[in-house]
Amino acid sequence: MAITTEREVSAASIPDQFNVATYFVDRNVDEGRGDNVAIEYREERITYRQVLENVNRFGNALKHILGVRIEERVLLLLLDCPEYAYAFFGAIKIGAVPIPTSTLFKPADYEYILNDSRARVAVISEALLPQLQAIPHENLRYLRDVVVVGNAPPGTHSFEKLRTASEASLNPEPTSKDDSAFWLYSSGSTGAPKGCVHLHKDMLVCTEQYARGVLQITEADRCYSVAKLFFAYGLGNGLYFPFGVGATTVLFPGPPTPQNVFEIVSTHKPTLFFSVPTNYAMLLANETPCDFSSVRWGVSAGEALPPAVFERFQKRFGVTILDGIGSTEILHIFLSNQPGAIRPGSSGKPVDGYEMQIVDDDGQPVRQGEIGNLLVKGNSTCAMYWNKHDRTRDTIQGHWIRTGDKYSQDADGFYWYAGRGDDMLKVGGIWVSPVEVENALIEHAAVLEAGVVGREDQDRLVKPLAYVVCAAGYSGSPELARELQDFVRGKLADYKRPRWVEFVGELPKTGTGKTQRFKLRQQP
Numbered sequence: 224m225a226i227t228t229e230r231e232v233s234a235a236s237i238p239d240q241f242n243v244a245t246y247f248v249d250r251n252v253d254e255g256r257g258d259n260v261a262i263e264y265r266e267e268r269i270t271y272r273q274v275l276e277n278v279n280r281f282g283n284a285l286k287h288i289l290g291v292r293i294e295e296r297v298l299l300l301l302l303d304c305p306e307y308a309y310a311f312f313g314a315i316k317i318g319a320v321p322i323p324t325s326t327l328f329k330p331a332d333y334e335y336i337l338n339d340s341r342a343r344v345a346v347i348s349e350a351l352l353p354q355l356q357a358i359p360h361e362n363l364r365y366l367r368d369v370v371v372v373g374n375a376p377p378g379t380h381s382f383e384k385l386r387t388a389s390e391a392s393l394n395p396e397p398t399s400k401d402d403s404a405f406w407l408y409s410s411g412s413t414g415a416p417k418g419c420v421h422l423h424k425d426m427l428v429c430t431e432q433y434a435r436g437v438l439q440i441t442e443a444d445r446c447y448s449v450a451k452l453f454f455a456y457g458l459g460n461g462l463y464f465p466f467g468v469g470a471t472t473v474l475f476p477g478p479p480t481p482q483n484v485f486e487i488v489s490t491h492k493p494t495l496f497f498s499v500p501t502n503y504a505m506l507l508a509n510e511t512p513c514d515f516s517s518v519r520w521g522v523s524a525g526e527a528l529p530p531a532v533f534e535r536f537q538k539r540f541g542v543t544i545l546d547g548i549g550s551t552e553i554l555h556i557f558l559s560n561q562p563g564a565i566r567p568g569s570s571g572k573p574v575d576g577y578e579m580q581i582v583d584d585d586g587q588p589v590r591q592g593e594i595g596n597l598l599v600k601g602n603s604t605c606a607m608y609w610n611k612h613d614r615t616r617d618t619i620q621g622h623w624i625r626t627g628d629k630y631s632q633d634a635d636g637f638y639w640y641a642g643r644g645d646d647m648l649k650v651g652g653i654w655v656s657p658v659e660v661e662n663a664l665i666e667h668a669a670v671l672e673a674g675v676v677g678r679e680d681q682d683r684l685v686k687p688l689a690y691v692v693c694a695a696g697y698s699g700s701p702e703l704a705r706e707l708q709d710f711v712r713g714k715l716a717d718y719k720r721p722r723w724v725e726f727v728g729e730l731p732k733t734g735t736g737k738t739q740r741f742k743l744r745q746q747p
């Protein structure tokens with residue numbers, strides 16, 4: 224079942240000494256694209272020459288003012304903005320390791336990630352600073368410097384002051400192509416996120432194999448990603464894909480409400496539009512007219528795109544959406560609908576450069592049409608989960624990685640998503656661990672036990688549903704249901720809250736007392 228690939232970027236084709244910041248930033252200037260607009264941010268237009276200068280300045284600031292050394296981690300807790308590019312590539316250029324982090328998390332999540340990664344510096348948007356300030360200082364063992372984009376309060380550094388105080392030229396650290404370049408945290412099934420360690424070569428592989436191979440991106444493209452840069456999906460769409468070819472990215476710091484998205488599409492006229500199924504459904508539910516005629520392709524990932532959403536979007540906006548599956552571990556999309564090979568409801572066919580296998584639980588290939596576990600081989604897979612050796616060995620097996628997804632392949636070679644092999648949920652394209660939501664619910668006095676599963680909403684997109692067993696002296700009511708939703712919202716990121724709460728007398732259990740979520744899923 225192995226597929227021969229023409230576009231594979233083999234590890235051998237990349238020089239041993241390779242700093243990926245020079246590939247995505249300096250190379251555009253060296254090859255004559257210095258005056259191309261790299262970033263459109265509201266009224267600002269920033270060229271590649273200016274990006275290079277700012278990357279160099281901020282890299283110098285990290286190195287010479289804050290004393291950051293090779294291999295040290297730098298947490299990025301930023302809304303989408305030009306400084307994202309300067310901080311991300313500036314850190315990589317000095318051999319340090321940026322960690323783009325979700326802006327939707329709560330202080331406890333940041334405390335975990337800061338300590339697990341041992342980041343010495345955090346670069347943070349002013350609006351997110353309260354999330355960091357809510358962590359007791361003594362709990363942060365490794366964090367030394369906080370750099371604020373925006374107004375920097377006492378005890379922090381101003382991004383702008385650091386940038387302007389530093390030199391505009393910077394020699395890249397002579398890193399290896401196999402050095403860690405950046406990490407991305409992905410949620411684990413028990414709630415603790417896992418740091419995926421990505422290497423210098425990985426972004427190059429995804430740009431060649433997916434952005435060029437499937438989207439045929441060129442320097443004439445204008446990318447707009449509704450998915451933010453902290454998400455592995457958004458980081459490619461909105462930063463390194465356009466930078467890989469000298470194209471333009473449109474960055475927007477605010478929430479992707481239909482009103483905001485329509486306004487950005489009308490004023491910035493993107494040619495490539497990247498979003499997630501929930502957001503496509505939200506745009507369809509809003510009646511404001513919008514001209515999408517600049518868009519060559521829509522892209523959808525994060526969770527499966529319902530065929531009805533594909534069809535309604537095509538009919539109303541004239542945009543064909545290419546659904547593809549990617550993962551934080553593999554960095555970007557490896558299986559996708561492709562120009563000339565689209566089947567709504569499927570995940571399409573392997574992206575050139577990746578190989579897939581569908582196997583049963585004994586590792587034997589299943590027959591065509593049967594459902595099995597999807598394994599993927601490719602050159603952009605992360606090296607490991609940081610400090611999680613057992614999880615690494617369970618997931619990454621030689622050249623192959625287990626995605627945790629169930630798939631079947633039809634007679635024409637299209638792959639069809641058939642659910643997860645674990646209980647994890649994808650909500651709005653972002654991971655939700657049922658265990659984490661259950662644990663939050665159980666902290667409420669009225670809750671004895673809770674079981675959380677996914678249920679499809681009216682658009683056939685999965686949202687969390689909580690089955691709750693009340694503690695003695697409490698009984699279920701719509702008021703208590705609302706109270707529990709608010710209670711979870713106070714503890715966890717907003718998208719994790721149960722959209723429905725159902726009160727039950729007991730939860731189905733195994734002989735050893737584990738909740739059988741598969742039985743809860745079967746309830747009508």
Ligand code: 3UK
Nearest residue numbers: 455456524525526527547548549550551554555556
């Ligand atoms: C699920 C999909 C069906 C699937 C991602 C594009 O989503 C991304 O990364 P994550 O680590 O999650 C990976 C998991 O999400 N999934 C993603 N896309 C689809 N399921 N159809 C899809 N089209 O369970 C997968 O294992 O958050 C997406 C690019 C980069 C990414 N990291």
